[in-house]
Amino acid sequence: MSRVSLDTLLSRSERNIGSGMNAIVKKSALEVIRRAYKEGINVxxxxxxxxYAEQNALYAQGRTKPGNIVTNARGGQSNHNFGLAVDYFLTTWDGSKATWSVNSDWRRxxxxxxxxxxxxxxxxxxFKDYPHLEMTGGLSTAQLRAGRRPSLKDRTGTKTAAPSKVVSEPASGGTDWVKDAQKWANSRDYPSKARFKxxxxxxxxxxxxxxxxxxxYQYFGKTGIDxxxxxxxxxxxxIQDKDNHTPGWTRxxxxxxxxYGYKLKVDGIFGRNTDKALRAFQRSRGITDDGITGPNTFTEMFKAA
Structure with missing residues (x-):
């Protein structure tokens, strides 16, 4: 039985980490995998x-939904919601199965x-959360919800490659591109038409x-709005893509x-940046990155909303 490659573990992990992570947290998490691999441990x-929606869905598990309780944090109360935390597990030697035993390798x-x-x-x-690693810089989730972000130190000792997507934030009050998205949602009488505050x-x-x-989405799709x-x-x-799209659905x-952390203009133009962001989102969710929306992509966007 051959050992799973380090590149495979890193590739799978990057996909699961998703977009919008703090750059140092992401870099450090991948460094954990590299260092453990050198010691014969697959992470x-x-x-x-x-x-927030995904966090609320996890919080409901074991409470209002089937399963065991896995978190005490609601949406906005977990450092995962701010790109400052990751969860890990170990794998078998060939990487085909996950192992969850909190043994000496896990603690290492x-x-x-x-x-x-x-x-x-x-x-x-x-509450013991054995898979959980986080960097908060001493900030509470209340401070993070208010728009503050930590100043973290890179201890990996490796040079950071230029990111493929730069996500910058104002000093406080959230992100400008999310504000623009919220402003669009409040326009055109959508709150009344789609029945939200x-x-x-x-x-x-x-x-x-x-x-x-x-x-x-439900208003556009002429389905029940619930x-x-x-x-x-x-x-x-x-279906929407670069060659077949309408402004409303594109917005x-x-x-x-x-x-989800992608910096885009809500302008209804399905251009290069929108195509690139869509493909990156699809990769982060483990679905085909074809730049085409459809049931699978919209499901990943809204299933936990």
Missing amino acids: QISHGMRT VAAIGKSLGFEWGGDWRS ELDEDGLPGPLSFDAFLRI GEWGPKSRAAAV LLQATLCL
Whole structure:
């Protein structure tokens, strides 16, 4: 049985980390994988950036939905929601299966993470979260929700390559491109037509914004407007790409991608930047990165809204 390659573990992990992560957190998480691999331990990241809607869905598990309780954090109360945390697991030698035993190898990975500046959830007193690594720079989630971001130190000792997508933020109050997306949602009488309360244009991609965009999707798709993603909503998906698109659906696509951390103008023009962001989102969700929207892409955007 041959060992899974380091490149495979890194590639899988980058896909699971998703977009919008703090650059140092992402770089450090990948360095954990590299250092553990040298010691004969296969590590893979299972989660990175998580939307408020995705966090709320996890919170519901074991409470209002089937399964075991896996988190005590609602949307906006987890450092995953701000790109400052990752979850990891170990794999078998060939990388074909995940292993979740908190053994000496698992704890060694945690130690590597802590040497790079991470805090480990296994050290927490009240709720042990053994897969969890985070960097907060001492900020609380309340401060993060208010728009503050930590100043983190890169301890990897490696040079950072230029990122493929630069995501910059104002000093406070969220991101300008999310504000523009929220402003679009509040225009054209959409709050009345799609049955949602006018959004605060605060630049913070919270559950109310995801709910509003899903309702606009349902309004466009002429399906029942209930803020729930189901079979009827999926069936209403409209194919959009660079060669076949309409301004309204393109604006919805652009605005929703903004909530996921992609810096786009909500202008209804399906150009190079929109195509690039869409493909990056599709890769982050493990679906075909063809630059074409449809049921699969919209499901990944709205299933947990």
